[in-house]
Amino acid sequence: MNPHISLPRQHSSTFGGIAPSSSRSDAVRMPRFFKRLFKFPQMDFELAIWEMTSLMIAPKKVFRSIYYHKQTKNTWHRPDPSFTYLLALFLLLTALAWGVAYADGVLPTLRITLVFIFGHFLLASLAVSTLAYVLVGRLLGPGSGEEALEFGYCFDVSIRAFLPVWVVLYVVQFLLMPVVAKDYWISHFFGNLLYFVAAMYYTAITFLGYNALPFLQHTELLLAPVPILSILFVISLFGFNAAKHLAPVLWCGATLRKHV
Template sequence: MLPTTSVNSLDQGNGSLKSREAARHTAGAKRYKYLRRLLHFRHMDFEFALWQMLYLFTSPQKVYRNFHYRKQTKDQWARDDPAFLVLLSIWLCGSSIGFSFVLGLQFVEMVKLLLWVVFIDCVGVGLLLATLMWFISNKYLIKHPSRDYDVEWGYAFDVHLNAFYPLLVILHFIQLFFVHYIIMSESFIGYFVGNTFWLIAIGYYIYVTFLGYSALPFLKNTVILLYPFALLALIYVVSLAMGWNFTKMLCNFYTYRVG
C-alpha cells in the first residue's frame, strides 16, 4: 500500500502541521514573486499605492485595515505588490534632489546624497529597525508564544516603510520651503519651527508604527510602542531650551558626508 497522511492530523485549525509546512514552503516563493514584480511595472497597482500614501496622512488605520484583507485573501500580512516601495523610492529621489538644491550641492555631491539617503537612511536603517521590531514583537509581544503565530519580517519592513513615508514628506519636502528664510536663522523662531517639524515627523513615525503592530490580533501590550513619545517630548523641550537646531545639524551632516 502507498503511504498515506491523515487529513485530520494535518488540518487541525490554524496551527496545523499542514499550514505551518505550507507557510514554510511558500515563504520563499512569495518573496521571489515580490522581487520579480519589481521588473514588471504593468503588474503593479500604483493607484492603490497612491491611495495608501494619502491615507497614511489622513487615516492610517484604513491602510492597516487593508492588511487584514490581504491576510484573509492571500494568507500573508506583508505586501505582495512592490508599487508602494517604487513610489517611495521616487519620493526619496525627488526630495533628495530638492534638498541638494537647498544646500547648494554640485551634481556629484547630489548623486552621493541621493545614494546615501536611499540605501543608508531608508533601506539600511529600515532593515535594522524592521529586524529589531520583528525580533521584539515575536519575542515579547506574542499573546500565546507558539509556532502558530508570528510577525512576518516582510510585514515589519512594510510597517517601517509606512511610518517612514510621512516622516520623509515632512522633513524632506514640506520643511524645505522654510529652511533658508526661517529655520537656518539664529533666532528662536528658527529652531522652534525646525524642531517642531522634527517633533511632528518622528511623532508620525512612532504612531504609524504603533498602529501597524496593534493591528495584529495575536500581539499584546502594543501600547508600549507609544512610550517613546515621552522621550521625544522631553528632547523637544530640552532642544528649545538649549537652542539646538536639528535641521541645521542635519544640513551640516549632509554637506559633510557628501564632501
C-alpha cells in the same frame, strides 16, 4: 480605491477560526516580493497612492485593509513593491532639490541622491525591520501557536512609517530652511517642531501597524517613545536648533552655511 474592512481586534493565533499553516521559518521569506520586483504591470500603484494619502490623514485605514489581504492571500505581508518604488521616486526628486540648493556640482548631488534613497530610506528601514522582527516577535508575540510575525510585514510597516518623515523633514523642512535654520528662538521652535512631528508620526504609524495584528499583545508598549520625545522636544527649545544640525543633507557631507 478605498477599501473599508473593519473587523474586531482579537488576541488569538488564528484568523477566522482557521489556523494559519505558515511557520516562523516561512515568515522571514519574501519570494513573491522579489519575483514581482521588476513586474511593473502587476504592481498596484493605485493602492500605493491611496495608502500614501491615508497614512497622512487617517493611517488606521491602511492597516485595517490587511485583514482582507490576509483572508485572500494568507499572509499579512503585501509582496508588492509599488509603495517602495513610489517613495523612492519621491526621495529622488527631493534629493535633486536638496542637491541643487546645497551641493557643489553633479557628483555631490549624486551622493545626496544615493544616501537619501539607499541609506536614509532602504537601509534604515531594513535595520528597523530586522530589529522589530526580532524584538516585537519575541516580546509581544503569542509565545505559542503557528501564527508568527513576518519579516516582510515588518518591512511594510517601516517603509510606510517613513512616508510622513519624508513629507515633514525632506519636503516641508526644505521649503522652510531659510527660516528654521536661523539663530532665533522662533526658528528653533518651528524647526524642532518639524522633527518632533516626524518622530511622533513614525511612532504612531509603527504602533498602528503592529497593533493591527491580532496575535500580538501589549502593542501599546510601542508608544513608549512618546513621552521621551515630548521631553526631548521641550529640552531642545533651550538652545538646540535641530534644523541647523540634523537636516538630511548634512548627513551627505553638504553644508548649510552659505545658504541660511
